[in-house]
Amino acid sequence: GSPEQVTRIDDLPVRDELRGRSPYGAPQLDVPVRLNTNENPYPLPDALVERITERVREAARQLNRYPDRDAVELRTALAAYLTRTGKHPVTLANVWAANGSNEVIQQLLQTFGGPGRTALGFEPSYSMHPLISRGTGTRWIDGPRRDDFTLDEADATRAVTEHRPDVVFITTPNNPTGNAVPADTVRALYEAAQDAKPSMVVADEAYVEFSHGDSLLPLLEGRPHLVVSRTMSKAFGAAGLRLGYLAADPAVVDAVQLVRLPYHLSAVTQATALAALEHTDTLLKYVDQLKSERDRLVTELRALDYEVTVSDANFVQFGRFDGDGGPHAVWQRILDRGVLVRDNGVPGRLRVTVGTPEENDAFLDAVREVKKELS
Ligand code: PMP
Numbered sequence: 001g002s003p004e005q006v007t008r009i010d011d012l013p014v015r016d017e018l019r020g021r022s023p024y025g026a027p028q029l030d031v032p033v034r035l036n037t038n039e040n041p042y043p044l045p046d047a048l049v050e051r052i053t054e055r056v057r058e059a060a061r062q063l064n065r066y067p068d069r070d071a072v073e074l075r076t077a078l079a080a081y082l083t084r085t086g087k088h089p090v091t092l093a094n095v096w097a098a099n100g101s102n103e104v105i106q107q108l109l110q111t112f113g114g115p116g117r118t119a120l121g122f123e124p125s126y127s128m129h130p131l132i133s134r135g136t137g138t139r140w141i142d143g144p145r146r147d148d149f150t151l152d153e154a155d156a157t158r159a160v161t162e163h164r165p166d167v168v169f170i171t172t173p174n175n176p177t178g179n180a181v182p183a184d185t186v187r188a189l190y191e192a193a194q195d196a197k198p199s200m201v202v203a204d205e206a207y208v209e210f211s212h213g214d215s216l217l218p219l220l221e222g223r224p225h226l227v228v229s230r231t232m233s234k235a236f237g238a239a240g241l242r243l244g245y246l247a248a249d250p251a252v253v254d255a256v257q258l259v260r261l262p263y264h265l266s267a268v269t270q271a272t273a274l275a276a277l278e279h280t281d282t283l284l285k286y287v288d289q290l291k292s293e294r295d296r297l298v299t300e301l302r303a304l305d306y307e308v309t310v311s312d313a314n315f316v317q318f319g320r321f322d323g324d325g326g327p328h329a330v331w332q333r334i335l336d337r338g339v340l341v342r343d344n345g346v347p348g349r350l351r352v353t354v355g356t357p358e359e360n361d362a363f364l365d366a367v368r369e370v371k372k373e374l375s
Helices: 046-060 072-085 100-112 128-135 153-163 183-196 250-256 267-278 280-303 326-336 357-374
Strands: 095-098 118-122 139-143 167-171 200-204 226-231 244-248 315-319 349-353
Touching (some): 072 244, 072 267, 095 100, 095 250, 100 226, 118 128, 128 139, 139 153, 183 200, 280 315, 280 357
Parallel strands (some): 200 226
Antiparallel strands (some): 095 244
């Protein structure tokens, strides 16, 4: 709030679980090189911008009407994309879409979590999983992760068996650490989650297009309580669009419709997403470029003697910054050189999003200077 503000959040009769909490708040700073929110650095190509304009113009003529509540054309196009790239056939009935995968996750928690229920994830992971849990009255449980940020299958399944959560989150590739979870571990966690209750398992694959490995989509076969969550914010370079989606058993798609707001996906959003999907091949070429830049960043940071977590995503976690005032002081020094990276609160580590080759060079130069300064 502003300095002259007299009434504070905690003066309001807010729900108990929101007292003393902070909102999601990655800094949106105006600096030359912004590598802090895992966005795609490439603006959409001109031909796609044209196509969006055309599709949105068409949609604008009908804005007096509510949009297609079931987003049938869009979900069909998303199903085709998943079928083509995911090594598993997916149809309209398996797919649901919402305003960003954050909204998908919120709808899942409204459906399968809620007061008296629990959700479990393995931290450090995507900070919105616990935040959306809290927002939906779902109690959050932090599961174990090894010191190298991988999941120990035995420890992880034991946590599920012990806590019997209603929803299990597996972020793969994981944010902010970058590493993917092997399919065998996901299988084991799913089994543990079914023995325990049964409960829903949500695989958050926001970054899967950047992975060296495959999507978990084939695991949907015979697993009606598994949900794979995806987004157009990263690989499709469309964070501003706000389009997330899921693939699951048709019953899950039916169930989330009990909580979705009617007409939640605007006609403009649906038109824009459809245009972007028409340009999938072009957009995926940028993904290839980003993957090789990601691998270059890993190599160069290791050459600078940093500890770098294996990355299957469009970002890289590096450290360690245990002295020198910790990661936040180093974050500030890098920022002083015009490069914004992310301090996710992981002890001794920072995270950098893969940018264009020029941005990555600027980042590496800044890191080299800071390293020299501190040595
Ligand atoms: N899941 C993960 C793991 C993420 O990192 C993000 C974005 N930072 C999201 C979901 C949400 O993305 P969006 O709402 O833009 O689809």
